[in-house]
Amino acid sequence: MHPFDSSYMQRLPGFRDFYPEEFAFRNYVFENWRRVARSFGFLEYDGPALETTELYKKKSGEELKTQLFRFVDQGNRDVCLRPEMTPTLARLLAARSREYRKPIKWFSISPFFRFEKPQKGRLREFYQINCDIIGDDSPAVDAELIGLAVALHRVFGLTESDFFVRVNNRNLWAEFLVKHQQPIDRLSEFLSIIDKLEREKEEVTADKLRSFQLDLASVREFLRTPPESVPGFNALFQELQWRGLETFVELDLTIVRGLEYYTGFVFEIFDRAKENRSLAGGGRYDNLISTISDGQTDLPAAGFAIGDVTFTNLLQELDHTRERIEHALRTPRGAFIVVADETRRPEALGLAQTLRRSGVIVDYSLNPAKVARQFQQAESAGAKYAVVIGQEWPQVRVKLLAERTEQILSKEDLPAVLGEN
């Protein structure tokens, strides 16, 4: 039987392999995210990929979503591969939040799993960077999170002409219901109508609104509310302005987020070219930690996540970001030792160890090969330098491959010269 005929040799649908080229790209993205998050004073954490199903059931008591990788383990536990980070974060905080000075600013970059039909921008395993600030309910936190989310985009060269942030506050719609004498306990039901406003047919929306004794016109009228006249937003917009973020942010009352647990401020990031694509989303969830911990811990919190699939799609689609990435990944690094005289192989191996100990990336041909062949290897290994070892020993010939220039150095000087690169 041909080995690849067997289904066990096939990758599971919606999962990805990361060959070195793809892994290099993934690392490039994650390393930049990590550096930016740290520059905002966020600390990295992680939790297990597998949690009890109960943890996800707890979440605001909502009905369990169907799209879970759920199974019973060999210890007869009902478990799920994590579909999102927030419940895990809440669990961690419920156990130890007292140990950390507030506000707690944490981030993680980790894989998530949802049993969905794979399609563009949506796979069954994907990565997210999750950033949260816990223990502070001020508008400064909301603005700071937007600032971080924007910075996580800008580090790849994305600008305000590539993406923008839509912000809203769910409380506005709560007030709207109150003003129209509608029951506030139906808020989440009402918000899901608003959420679908852009995609649903008008008649359908109007029909749904009828159960609230509301009409489309009054909703549309409310949507046009100018930001200046929205109470509570002044503080947030002031904070955003101080951070120079006003060109990235728009008030958009249709952004309410699908999840029930959001309590006020919410936002989503969209790309400008295809405005229906959401790159990131988040908001404030002041009650969730208390809910999940059965009241053990009660802390205000806000956060957001960026998924890697849609995000990296965008980076590959835009010429300026793609070129920037290709340039970064193509940059030559390290040294390739060319053994021109096989009797010097012991010295070459010794030099390799010395250089590696001083932090230089060093590679060489494991078996005897022609010099021309070794230079080809140096090239395809992406080395910056070729170090030729042969008759010159104890001196070596160092060639800067991109420039095709050579110089002769003593082996003692090599770590200092190569170490800078």
Added chain:
RNA sequence: GUGGUCGUAGCUCAACGGUAGAGCCCCGGAUUGUGGUUCCGGACGUUGCGGGUUCAAAUCCCGUCGGCCACCCCA
């Protein structure tokens, strides 16, 4: 969950009823210690899988699995 579309060497594709081909990549070579060009040679596929029609199927039909796209959903 529903619908559309596609599935030929690692990659991009050709052959569209008569026993599968190109380019790239990979491996080797073009005489002595210098690479991205060029030239020559080589390896690699029971045409996603299963069944059917036919003297004959990569090619037609059915099923199945997978990719892509849209709907549903979207933490």
